[in-house]
Amino acid sequence: MRESRSGIAKFAGEDALFLALINTAIDGIMVIDEQAILQVYSPACERLFGYKPDEVLGRNVDMLMPEPYHSQHDAYLERYKSTGVPHIIGIGREVVGRRKDGSTFPMYLSVGEGTLNKHRIFVGIVSDISETRARDKHIRELQGELLHVTRMTAMGEMTSALAHELNQPLTAMLNYTSAARHMAGSFGEPGVKLLDVLNRAIDQAERAGLIIRRLRNFIEKREPNRAPEDINKAVEDAVELGMAGHRDTGVKLHLNLQRPLRTALVDKVQIQQILVNLIRNAVEAMSKSDKRDLTIATRQSGDEIEIAISDTGTGLPEEIVSRLFHPFVTTKEHGMGMGLSICRTIAEAHGGKLSLDSNTKKGATFVLRLRTPPDAEVDA
Amino acid sequence: MTIGGTIYVVDDDPDVRDSLQILLEFSGFDVKTFDSALKFLATDIRQLNGCLVADIRMPDMDGLQLQDEIVRRNIGLPVIVITGHGDIPLAVRAMRAGAIDFLEKPFREEALLESIRRGLEHRKDHRSDPSGDIAARMATLTEREREVLKLVVDGNTSKEIARTLDISPRTVDIHRGHVMEKMQAAKLADLIRMAISMRALLER
Numbered sequence: 001m002r003e004s005r006s007g008i009a010k011f012a013g014e015d016a017l018f019l020a021l022i023n024t025a026i027d028g029i030m031v032i033d034e035q036a037i038l039q040v041y042s043p044a045c046e047r048l049f050g051y052k053p054d055e056v057l058g059r060n061v062d063m064l065m066p067e068p069y070h071s072q073h074d075a076y077l078e079r080y081k082s083t084g085v086p087h088i089i090g091i092g093r094e095v096v097g098r099r100k101d102g103s104t105f106p107m108y109l110s111v112g113e114g115t116l117n118k119h120r121i122f123v124g125i126v127s128d129i130s131e132t133r134a135r136d137k138h139i140r141e142l143q144g145e146l147l148h149v150t151r152m153t154a155m156g157e158m159t160s161a162l163a164h165e166l167n168q169p170l171t172a173m174l175n176y177t178s179a180a181r182h183m184a185g186s187f188g189e190p191g192v193k194l195l196d197v198l199n200r201a202i203d204q205a206e207r208a209g210l211i212i213r214r215l216r217n218f219i220e221k222r223e224p225n226r227a228p229e230d231i232n233k234a235v236e237d238a239v240e241l242g243m244a245g246h247r248d249t250g251v252k253l254h255l256n257l258q259r260p261l262r263t264a265l266v267d268k269v270q271i272q273q274i275l276v277n278l279i280r281n282a283v284e285a286m287s288k289s290d291k292r293d294l295t296i297a298t299r300q301s302g303d304e305i306e307i308a309i310s311d312t313g314t315g316l317p318e319e320i321v322s323r324l325f326h327p328f329v330t331t332k333e334h335g336m337g338m339g340l341s342i343c344r345t346i347a348e349a350h351g352g353k354l355s356l357d358s359n360t361k362k363g364a365t366f367v368l369r370l371r372t373p374p375d376a377e378v379d380a
Numbered sequence: 381m382t383i384g385g386t387i388y389v390v391d392d393d394p395d396v397r398d399s400l401q402i403l404l405e406f407s408g409f410d411v412k413t414f415d416s417a418l419k420f421l422a423t424d425i426r427q428l429n430g431c432l433v434a435d436i437r438m439p440d441m442d443g444l445q446l447q448d449e450i451v452r453r454n455i456g457l458p459v460i461v462i463t464g465h466g467d468i469p470l471a472v473r474a475m476r477a478g479a480i481d482f483l484e485k486p487f488r489e490e491a492l493l494e495s496i497r498r499g500l501e502h503r504k505d506h507r508s509d510p511s512g513d514i515a516a517r518m519a520t521l522t523e524r525e526r527e528v529l530k531l532v533v534d535g536n537t538s539k540e541i542a543r544t545l546d547i548s549p550r551t552v553d554i555h556r557g558h559v560m561e562k563m564q565a566a567k568l569a570d571l572i573r574m575a576i577s578m579r580a581l582l583e584r
Contacts, residue, residue: 175399178403
């Protein structure tokens with residue numbers, strides 16, 4: 001019944017295996033002739049496009065494409081037939097499909113060419129990639145936000161470090177100049193002029209101090225975007241980001257998320273920045289290990305949420321542990337050593353803590369602790 | 381201005397240390413400098429008389445811990461902490477722990493000498509009890525101003541206070557201004573000093 005409706009019988013005759021294949025394939029399978037007229041339209045295609053077979057069979061396949069492909073498809077086919085240069089045939093690529101209701105969706109289309117009963121046919125296999133696309137987009141957005149926050153945080157850190165560093169010489173400068181003022185008093189007439197000049201120098205040093213203060217206030221003005229957040233959700237997003245590009249490293253991921261957890265008042269992107277850093281570090285730490293287990297656990301502990309990230313790497317060298325969270329400390333060949341320092345700054349700005357809770361030759365565990373007010377809503 | 385007495389300077393920056401020494405010697409003080417709190421504590425401090433000027437941010441032991449240690453060892457030495465701009469909450473904590481003043485880097489000679497004078501007169505201050513006066517000033521504060529004052533003394537920034545009270549930072553600054561005025565505080569350190577002595581009143 002269905003096979004005749006799909007137009008398959010005409011092509012396959014009574015081949016039961018072929019029918020089963022077409023009817024059960026998850027990806028849509030369609031066949032067109034040289035004039036782009038649809039000859040086969042599998043049940044999966046029905047699900048993808050929303051058209052019933054009798055609405056499409058015998059009609060031009062371009063009805064399944066949005067503009068500009070809809071108008072140009074015949075020309076594409078013509079070009080191929082006259083030049084023999086394939087653009088999609090034998091290759092496959094991402095294209096856009098059009099559903100019966102007019103909506104469009106990204107799909108992967110591969111096209112093969114064959115001959116049947118001395119006629120040229122084209123076989124197209126399509127799969128809906130909206131989910132993959134949405135996921136990619138989500139990851140790209142998260143990465144974008146993260147990059148922005150990382151830049152802002154790094155800028156804030158550097159400004160703050162710079163302000164501190166500049167204040168030291170400025171203080172010394174002011175002190176020395178003030179001391180010189182005392183000496184000027186013993187110089188008589190020329191001393192009066194000298195005193196005036198020194199006072200001006202002091203004013204300028206003070207002005208520099210004021211500029212630094214303003215700069216610092218400016219940097220601190222950016223309001224963190226805090227809201228009650230579901231920490232488990234933040235962890236899941238961070239895992240997605242942190243593992244992006246590391247899926248093939250053979251790392252086994254274990255998520256032990258306690259539910260329900262209280263919500264925590266945090267800037268979600270900043271917390272994810274910490275988690276992504278820790279996850280990436282953990283994955284890197286295991287690059288030379290046989291056992292590669294990454295375990296991320298959340299739990300409520302009194303008025304704190306604990307997020308523990310454990311790896312089965314070789315642990316951190318003892319000599320580095322005491323300075324681990326200082327700026328410019330790194331075990332990485334090409335690292336700046338700002339990662340953990342920034343992470344700790346963020347954690348502390350949230351009234352939380354970031355620490356290395358266990359460190360052995362068989363792995364390390366970092367724990368991020370976030371305060372949760374006792375009356376915070378319970379996240380179901 | 382010559383006041384006399386020994387000033388102990390603890391700062392890990394050699395240039396800040398050196399410049400303070402030269403400046404304070406011109407003002408007639410004996411000056412002894414130390415590059416760390418631990419080295420200062422290693423001297424025979426039972427005999428000390430004068431005033432301690434300590435940077436708040438130092439490796440090993442910071443100015444706050446030094447202040448705590450001075451209280452713990454019952455050394456009657458007045459402490460002035462000097463801070464970079466970012467450390468006001470730390471400075472407030474130091475004052476609550478007993479430091480008599482804090483100075484923000486960079487500071488003018490006049491401000492430094494004023495703090496030192498206050499430090500050296502600290503014991504005399506201790507005898508007179510100014511709380512009655514301060515209490516009268518504090519009684520003129522509105523409920524909101526009182527809240528703001530309490531949060532300031534707890535070491536919160538205007539932004540944090542704004543968040544806690546759910547008002548704009550600008551409004552917090554206006555309240556702060558009123559509080560300073562009513563309390564007759566010339567600078568933040570004055571306000572904190574008064575409020576700490578009146579803590580009980582604030583927490584009513």
